[in-house]
Amino acid sequence: MSSRFFHGGDSDSESSSSEEEELYGVEGKAEDSEEEESSEEESDSEEESSSDDEGGPVGASRFMKDVASSDESDDEDKHTIVKSAKDKRLEELEGTVRLIENKEKINDWAVISTEFDKMNRQVIKIVQSGTIPKLYVKTISDLEDTINETIAKQKTTALKMNASNTKGFNAMKQKIKKNNKDYATEVEKYRADKEAYMESDEEEEAVPVEKVRRNRVQRIDELDAQIDEEGFATVGRGGRTLQYTPESILKHLRTIIESRGKKNTDRGEQIRIMEKLLEVATTPYQKIRVLLTLISTRFDLTSTSTQTYMSQEQWRSAEREFSSLLQILEASSTYVVTENADEWDDDDKAPQPAPNEVFKIPGSIVSSIERLDDELTRSLQQTDPHTAEYIDRLGDEQLLYNDIVRSLIYIENLKKMENVETPPESANRIVMRRLEHIYFKPTQVVTTLEENTWKALPERLQSEITPRGFVKDAAPLVQTLCNFLFQHSEGIIRARAMLCQIYFLALQDDYWRARDLALMSHLTENISTFDISTQILFNRTLVQIGLCAFRAGLCYEAQGVLQEICGSGRQKELLAQGVGMQRYSQVTPEQERLERQRQLPFHMHINLELLECVYLTCSMLLEIPLLAQTGSSPDIRKRIISKTFRRMLEYTERQVFQGPPENTRDHVMQASKALANGEWRKCSELISKIAIWDLLGKDRENVKAMLAAQIQEEGLRTYLFTYAPYYDTLSLTTLSGMFDLSVKKIAAIISKMISHEELGAALDQVNDAIVFRKGVELSRLQSQIVTLSEKAMGILESNEKVLETRTAGMANAYVRNEQRGDRGGGWGGWQRRDERRIGGQAGAARRPGGQQFGGGALGGAIKA
Amino acid sequence: MALSNGTGAQSDPPGEYEFLDKIIRHMDRHLIFPLLEHETNREDISDERLKDLTIAKYRLLYNTNMTDYVADLWKEVNDSDEVPTEFSKKREEVLERLRIFEEESSKITDLLADDAVVSQLRSDKVANLKFLEENHGVTIEMVNILYDFGKFRYACGDYERASDLLYQFRVLSTDNEKVSRATWGKLVCEILNTNWEAAMEEIQKLKDSIETRLFNNPRAQLTARESLVHYALFPFFNYEPARETLTELYFSPPYISSIQTVCPWILRYLAAAVITNRSRNKNLGSSSGAYQKQLKDLVRVVKQEVYEYNDPVTEFVKALYVDFDFEEAQRKLGEAEEVLRNDFFLGSSTDVFVESARHLISESYCKIHQRIDIKDLSKRLGLSEEDGEKWIVNLIRDTRVDAKLDYKAGTVVMNHPPQSVYQQRFIVLFHGVNSERFRPIARERRLDLGEYWLKRKARSEKRNF
Structure with missing residues (x-):
């Protein structure tokens, strides 16, 4: 409690609270030094502080100083600003005066002269904003006296002064005469009764000092128990903590808000202050205000660069505060938080809305929840997905989802209130967030998530869009949310909702509906006008439709859909699942940073290996028969379905030695070769050996069976295309034995081929055989003519x-x-x-x- | 709407009740009546079903002004001779209103009946109205009374006069919204008057107005097209000359996509129409190319919709042209025949359909096979061996297929001459130039998903993020 001691003896105590602390710091330093020295030092440090230097004491007080200085530039709060500025000038003045007094004693007139000029400049400022400071009057009259004395002395003793001193003295002599004329009356008053003049001054300022002091004593006694930090820091904290009264909360908030976005603000400290403020806050209004500021300050804590993210601890606190904010808002119907409310300017008294009135507080629930969501995503992006930490953070999603649902309910309720205008898109934005948390998940996970959420929310909360207990299953939930967005939103959110629904349907193996919706949405036509994250979502949806088609056994469709993504060789980049290596284009660091920002967290990824496997398998089923077909009849245009596949196949064929297949690609390539040679059994075996099918879960066996059947069929087709020129007739029974298909099935396949004019043949029903037509193949000359005519065309x-x-x-x-x-x-x-x-x-x-x-x-x- | 209680109460073996339900939902109230009437006249109808249908009819007409008939139905439903006063009261009301309407509209109808006045009317509606207003004191209100009166007459079941009134209204009114509603009303009136030529005119008008007036409202366009497609079924199968036009209309890109989107059950009628068109086309001796094209379109559409809609007719098409399963096709043909016989619209053309379908089966069978067992083929066509042989002989004669019967072996031998390379080339050449290159750029709604790729390929380069 040494501060009290110092304080008692010091005349600076009249300065405002923020100044006090500053002074304590300074005085604490100068504790042991002698009077004179200390005053000198003080003036020095005060000069420093006026120019906002780094020389201040510890972090906390430095921060406070910033506030004070920044206040000057702010017009909004005239009251405090004027006061503190004035005080500051007075202090400066005091410093100068002290310096002058000291120099008088040693007759250093050169310094006195410069200091006198400085003092005059300072005084002008003070006079502008009020009366003439008494200290100044005292100084100048004293100074005049001294000068007169010195002149008298010089005459008697003929004391010589050095050159600069003389020069300064002469200048002073003239200046002081001229100057004192302006203040003649004041000086007269002072001269008349020195003591009384200064006394009146003292009395005026003594009152507040007393008050503050008393206050402080009380407070400190209270807080002594709480604060167990020691020594110097305790002093500072103790001194400040006592300002945290319910009345002053708003003022503190104001200063914090004003410092937002400035350099050198210590947000950690601000957060600590606000946490304390929250403890003392009593009314809902105060709590809401503190929480709003606190949450946004927490978000400010992390810069928006890619590399940093909110620590889990910070995130959790923000989450906790957010949910308690919602809790308060739910409980009090008087206060609402909306984006378009007006600021409440009066810090001294809280608004007193009438019982039925609704008081609006500026703020945005939607932005906060969005930010909370983004922060979680960002931290997931940065965390290694194979660690326990990732799982741990993923667990926070439940909390976040609770909050999303809760804020959705809040927004819904706001909408119902009269005379509260909420922007219509706020509900859309929250619903979109909610949708984005569930659309890619399996149904069980969504169901659990929903159940837990409703358990966590208080009983009386009820949502209109998705009432409690309404959602037993994920499908109707997604449907409802999407329908809501279709009805109420437009533009990008609508498109995203559409994509989410398609994705979800595709995930649920509902290929036809997903496809119909995809086609009817017409998103293919204008997707390039949307932002990149929507384009990524589009790509994801496309891939999911492809995988869904594949599971449904529709290889042709699957290949067509996957072609664009997989054929490009940039799957990683297009799906935002890793930064792709680009060979030819140079990526600027800026682009790379943006790309990193877009990456999806690991739990949302679509397995790329499975994707490639599906794509290649489908391509194989389409390409191999096509190759066989074009091989036998050159007049068919060289149609290429998948360039990627062709390239890989060529590469494999060039290899001299073929080892046993190792990865997925090897498997498919060797299977393709087997299929081309008519060995469908080997092909089927190779394909079913691919390990990645395991990821299909329960569908695995179905998919394998489907693939086996398709391989049989395509094998038959390939065989017929390849060997047709060498046969006159071919028995269906033999084929049936070769390909392990029923005669009827074979007849159907061949009928189709004949009907589509892929095969120049006819069936002989009596002998159950295919009769190949001769003369269909072209001679060399003929085929060249064909080429010529094509070119002419x-x-x-x-x-x-x-x-x-x-x-x-x-x-x-x-x-x-x-x-x-x-x-x-x-x-x-x-x-x-x-x-x-x-x-x-x-x-x-x-x-x-x-x-x-x-x-x-x-x-x-x-x-x- | 009206039949929903009927379907619920009974077993629905071939799914036909459900089918009827779907159709009815898109029909006009007055157009449903003939459908229900047709159902009632089925020979094998059960008592329960009959009762259901009567209730349905009663409910259907309850809100109309045909009070006498409704009262009769009520008696039938409730099995009593007494009629509640409600009906007689309503009857009085209707008569009263009729009188008022007659009075109110007498002036303008008289005017329009006057040749001297009518001869002075021009094609410009605004000028006409002005002329009538200046010279005869006709106001907009009076014109609108024509509309209301027409509607009233229509509700009374007096379609002919309703149609006249609506016509007169349309001549004078400038209110586009009402004019289009009057056109719909007139279409229904003409249909119920079995005045097909006029109905076709109205269909054409409606088609144009859907394209022009609603062009910026796809949703309304869709519903309007849906209704038009349903209403047009009446002339489609009752009026020969309309068949060709309507087939084209249904196959035009906006309509086929509407059908695929909202009412795939229309495919049954479309399929039946295309298949039966065959015989007629042959008689006319022209446009077999157009027929082939229609068939191709039909197969494509049926194939696309197979996941969403199936009935014996579309299944027949699928079996024959998608799966090449002739046995299945034969079975489905049998089922389709039964369905068609009981269908309100298709009942009369069942035989033609079966005949044409057999042709299609044998055509495609002959194309694929070189030697066919007559016995087997007859079985496939659902004929006895002797009939089968006759059939084949006729087929060979009619279609000029290059085929011979081997009587001893009981087979038909097809002679598929190999196409010469020169011929192939030329065909490709002509084909390439004439049809493929200059195919109208009609974009269907249902592109193959493969076209995703094609369409976006160009764009994907731009999208390097």
């Missing part, structure tokens, strides 16, 4: 395309099939003439062909 086409671009928009002139009937109507003549000219011979040859397409009379003529 190409030239013709590109020619017409050029024309089309020239006649932009008039391309309809070329819908000849329809126009042939009514040549009279429509388009301008010159185009048609042009067309004939360009078409030339081809046009002449085409016309009869076009008319008699079905009949093939021309063909007959050629044959004949």
Whole structure:
């Protein structure tokens, strides 16, 4: 309690509370030094402090100083600002005065002269804002006396002064005369009765000092028990802690809010202050205000850069505070927190709303919950997913989900209130967050999550969108949330809701609905206009639809959907599941940082190996028969379904030595080779040996059976394509034995091939055999002619395309099939003439062909 | 709506009640009546079902002005001769209102009946209205009375006069909303008058108005198309000349996608129409290409919808053209025949359908096979051996298939001449130029998912994030 001691003896006690502390720090330092020295030092440090230097004592008081100095620039709170600024100037003045007095004693007139100028400048400022300080009057009159004395002395003793001293003295002499004229009356008053003049001053300021002192005594006694820190720090803290009264809470909050975003603010300290404030807060209003500020300060604690994230401890506290904020808000119907409320400016008294009135406090529940969510995601991004820590943090999701549901309920209730306008998108945003926490999870997990949440929430809370006990299953929950968003939102949130629903449906093996929704949403057309995270969601959804199609046994569809993502070779990047290596493009650190920010936490990942495996298997089932088909008849355009697959296959074929398959890719590639050779059993075996299928869980056996069946069929097709030229007839029974399929099934497959004109053959029903037609294959010359004619067609086409671009928009002139009937109507003549000219011979040859397409009379003529 | 209680109470063996329910939900109240009436006239109807249907009819018409008939139905339902006063009261009311309407509208109807006035009317509605207003004191209110009166007449079941009134209203009114409603009303009136030509005109008008007036409201377009597709079923199967037009309408991209989206059960009618169209097309001797195209479209659509909608007719198409399972096709044909016989719209064309379906089966069978056992084929076509042989002979004669019967072995031998490479080339060439390159750029709703890729391929380059 040494501070009290010092305080008692010091005349600076009149300064405001924030100043006091500063002084304590300074005085504490100067404790042992002599009077004079201490005063000198004091003035020094005060000068320093006025220029906001680092020389201040400890962190806490430095922070307070900042507040004081920053106040100057703020107009809002005139009361405190003026006071503290004035005090500060007075202090400065005191320092200068002291210096002058000291120098007087040693007759250092040079210094006195400069200090006098400084003092005058300071005084002008003070005079502007009030009366002439008495101290100043005292100083100048004393100074005049001294000068007069010195002149008298000089005359009598003829004491010599050095050059600079003389110069200073002479300057002073003139200055003081001139100066004192302005303050003549004051000086007179002072001279008349020195003691009385200074006394009146003292009395005025003594009262508040007394008060503060008494207060402090009480407080400190109370707090003595609580604070067990020792020594110097205790002094500081003790001194400050006693300001935490319910009345002063708002003031503290104001200073904290004002320091927000400034450099050198110690947020940790602010948080500690607010935690204390929260303890003393009594009314809901105070609590709400403190909590709002506290939560946002906690978020400020971590900068928004990628590398840092909120510690679990901090996050949990923020979460706790957020939920207690909600609790308070739920309990008191008088106060609501909305984004568009006005600030309450009066710090001295809390608003007193009438019982039925609703008082709005500015703040945003939605932003807070969103931030809370983001912070958790960020910390999950940064944590190694294979550690216990990750699991631990993942456990926090339940808390977060509780809060999301709870704030959703709060927002719903707000909406019901009259005369409270809530922006319509706030509910949408929360529902979206909620949806994003469940859409990718298996149903059981969602059900547990929901159950726990409703258990955690107080009984009386009820949600309108999803009433308590309404959700037994995840599917209706997702459906309800999505429907809500479809109805109420638009733009990006709507698109995201759509994607989430599609994703969920695909996850639930509801391929048809997922596909229909995907197609009807028309998102494919404008997805590139959305932000990147939505595009990522789109890619994820696409992949999920593909996987779903695969599980449903629809390999063709699965391949088509997965093509874009998997064919690009940038799966990682497109799904935000890792930063992809880019060979040709250079990534700036900025881009890389953004990309890291977008990464999904591990528990949301889609297994990439499984994805690749599915993609390659589907590609195999489509590509191998196609390769066989194009191999036997060169006239079919070289169609490529999957470039990636082809490339891999070529690579495997080039290898001289083929080891046993090791990874998924090897398995598929060797299976492909086996399939191409007609060894479907080996192919099937290789495929089913792939370990990654285990991830499919209960579907595993079904998928394997499905794949085996598909391999049988495709094997048959491949076999027929490859070996058709070497057979005249082929017995269905033999094929049935070879491919382990029923005769009926084989007949159906072959019928399909014949009907689609993939195979030049016919069935002989009597002998149960396929009869291959001969002469279908082309000779070398013929196939070259075919190529030539194709190229000619190409030239013709590109020619017409050029024309089309020239006649932009008039391309309809070329819908000849329809126009042939009514040549009279429509388009301008010159185009048609042009067309004939360009078409030339081809046009002449085409016309009869076009008319008699079905009949093939021309063909007959050629044959004949 | 009306039948829902009927379906619940009884077993529904072939799923036909449910099917009827679906159709009814999209029909106009007055259009449902013939459907129910048809159900009632089925030979094998059970008492219970009959009762259900009567109740359904009663409820259906309860809100209309056909009080006498409703009272009769009430008697039938409640099995009593006394009619509650409610009905007679309502009857009085209806008559009273009828009188008022007649009075109110007499002026304008008289005017419009006057040739001297009518001859002065021009095509410009606004000018007409102004002319009538200036010279004869006709107000907008009077025109609107025509509409209300037409509606009233319609509710009374007096379709012919209702149709006239709505026509007159349409000539004069400038209120687009009401005009379009009047057009719908008139369509139903014409249908119920079995005045098919006029009905077709109305359908055309409605089609245009859906395209133009609702173009920025896809949702309303969808519902309007849905209704139109349902209403149009009446002329579709009752009026020969409409068949071709309506098939085209149903296959046009906006309509086929509406059908796929909201009412896939229409596919039954579409499939039946396409299949039966075959024989007619052959008689006309033209457009077999168009027929092939329709068939191809049909197969595509049926294949796409197979997960969502199945009935014997679509299953037949699927068995024949998707699975190439001829036995299954034959079985489904049998089922389809039964379903069709009992169908309100398709009942009359059942035989044509079966005939055409057999043709399709044999056509595709012959295309695939080189040698066919007559016995087997007859079985597949659901005919006796002798009939089968006759059938094949006819088929060979009609379609000019290059085939011969081997009597001794009991087989047909098809001669599929190998297509010469030159012929192939030319066909590809013509084909390529004429149909593929210049295919109208009609985008269906249901692109294959594979097209996702195609459509976005170009864009994906832009998206390097």
